[in-house]
Amino acid sequence: GQNIDQPTEMTATEGAIVQINCTYQTSGFNGLFWYQQHAGEAPTFLSYNVLDGLEEKGRFSSFLSRSKGYSYLLLKELQMKDSASYLCAVDTGGYNKLIFGAGTRLAVHP
Amino acid sequence: EAGVVQSPRYKIIEKKQPVAFWCNPISGHNTLYWYRQNLGQGPELLIRYENEEAVDDSQLPKDRFSAERLKGVDSTLKIQPAELGDSAVYLCASSLRQGNTEAFFGQGTRLTVV
Numbered sequence: 001g002q003n004i005d006q007p008t009e010m011t012a013t014e015g016a017i018v019q020i021n022c023t024y025q026t027s028g029f030n031g032l033f034w035y036q037q038h039a040g041e042a043p044t045f046l047s048y049n050v051l052d053g054l055e056e057k058g059r060f061s062s063f064l065s066r067s068k069g070y071s072y073l074l075l076k077e078l079q080m081k082d083s084a085s086y087l088c089a090v091d092t093g094g095y096n097k098l099i100f101g102a103g104t105r106l107a108v109h110p
Numbered sequence: 111e112a113g114v115v116q117s118p119r120y121k122i123i124e125k126k127q128p129v130a131f132w133c134n135p136i137s138g139h140n141t142l143y144w145y146r147q148n149l150g151q152g153p154e155l156l157i158r159y160e161n162e163e164a165v166d167d168s169q170l171p172k173d174r175f176s177a178e179r180l181k182g183v184d185s186t187l188k189i190q191p192a193e194l195g196d197s198a199v200y201l202c203a204s205s206l207r208q209g210n211t212e213a214f215f216g217q218g219t220r221l222t223v224v
Contacts, residue, residue, distance in 0.1 A: 033212065042201065042215035043153065087152050097166055100152030
């Protein structure tokens with residue numbers, strides 16, 4: 001079967017750094033996506049990793065280890081507007097192409 | 111450039127009634143997805159189109175759900191008859207092509223079945 005695990009909730013302080021982990025066990029792997037979703041809104045794309053290593057994009061970075069089935073999203077210099085759900089999704093390359101995790105709800109407080 | 115457009119934004123219907131959702135993807139995007147998202151969960155793929163062809167529909171409950179993408183552009187998702195458990199947000203997304211490209215999501219249709 002397909003399995004993607006993320007912590008359900010996290011809290012962090014404004015200005016701090018937070019790391020959101022994602023582990024996956026899927027029948028195939030063509031890359032891993034991170035999406036941000038504010039309450040009541042559509043998911044928006046943050047990052048894509050297909051090779052091992054770190055991808056940096058401004059305040060957000062994403063890391064992938066394919067051998068460990070592991071990824072993390074790193075958010076630096078947290079702002080209140082970063083309070084949202086963060087969805088990890090794996091492109092399985094198969095029949096059900098993009099599988100999403102349940103998401104991690106991040107609350108940033110002053 | 112306009113994003114993915116969905117309508118309606120909200121729909122409340124009684125169980126056993128039919129309902130339809132409409133999606134207009136980003137111009138030029140060949141791949142179109144319909145997802146269902148329950149509260150506190152990630153999106154679950156219902157069906158994926160490459161142009162007008164449905165290529166992934168294993169998660170679509172075919173006894174009551176149907177979808178079409180005539181001319182490979184707009185798409186509609188229909189439920190007939192609706193059940194209480196169908197209450198969810200139905201998201202449409204599109205991408206340039208399958209694989210290695212991000213999907214852009216619409217605002218979704220929040221369906222409540224009473």
